[in-house]
Amino acid sequence: MMNVYCFAILLSFYSCFQLVAEESNFEFKDIKGNEVVYFDDPKIKASVFIFITIDCPIANSFSPEIKRLYEQFNHEQVAFTLVYVDRDMTLKKALKHAKDYGLLEIEHIVIDRDHKIVKLSKAEMTPQAVIMSSNQDIVYSGAINNLFSGYGDKKRQASQHYLKDNLTNYLSGEKIKYKNTKLFGCYIPKD
Numbered sequence: 001m002m003n004v005y006c007f008a009i010l011l012s013f014y015s016c017f018q019l020v021a022e023e024s025n026f027e028f029k030d031i032k033g034n035e036v037v038y039f040d041d042p043k044i045k046a047s048v049f050i051f052i053t054i055d056c057p058i059a060n061s062f063s064p065e066i067k068r069l070y071e072q073f074n075h076e077q078v079a080f081t082l083v084y085v086d087r088d089m090t091l092k093k094a095l096k097h098a099k100d101y102g103l104l105e106i107e108h109i110v111i112d113r114d115h116k117i118v119k120l121s122k123a124e125m126t127p128q129a130v131i132m133s134s135n136q137d138i139v140y141s142g143a144i145n146n147l148f149s150g151y152g153d154k155k156r157q158a159s160q161h162y163l164k165d166n167l168t169n170y171l172s173g174e175k176i177k178y179k180n181t182k183l184f185g186c187y188i189p190k191d
Helices: 002-024 057-061 063-073 091-100 116-121 162-171
Strands: 026-029 035-038 046-052 078-084 108-111 128-133 138-142 148-150
Touching (some): 046 063, 046 162, 063 078, 078 091, 078 116, 091 108, 116 128
Antiparallel strands (some): 026 035, 046 128
16 A cells, blocks of 8 residues: 555656646647757757747748748757747648748747747747747847838848847857847737
8 A cells, every 4th residue: 555655646746747847848749740849958059939920011021031040040059930829820821821931941830829939938029039048048039130110111121130140149159239129010919
């Protein structure tokens, strides 16, 4: 009887430990069916989340830049993820949107219907870029660049590349240039 009791206690400790571990690591299935676990790989120095919706014209206009950034920073030190924040997003819609906007090659594209990543990163708008450290600290949160300086005020070309500069500096151990930048886009609906 004592062995059964001890086993039950050990099992409950294991269950509690497992619950804590699941809360500290975020697990998702991406739109291609692959398991994605964040904040558990010691080689990953930074996680980059770019938040989008399918119907935000400003977010959609950033698709070529998002693709360029992915191609530049898709390496073993960075977990780069495109995050759809629409609560009613379907897999079919996400795949179509990613294909239509040339984003399907991004390794990790997830649908965050429950806003787990949104809440952790404190994201508010699309498009919004967030760099998080391996211990889940927000390193940068804001615009991808300064292509937009207001609603309806799109420049021909960006002159400041907030995400690119910050990620480059962070990975090389240098001080980041920007902690937060002003966002223009579409608000992420609150709970």
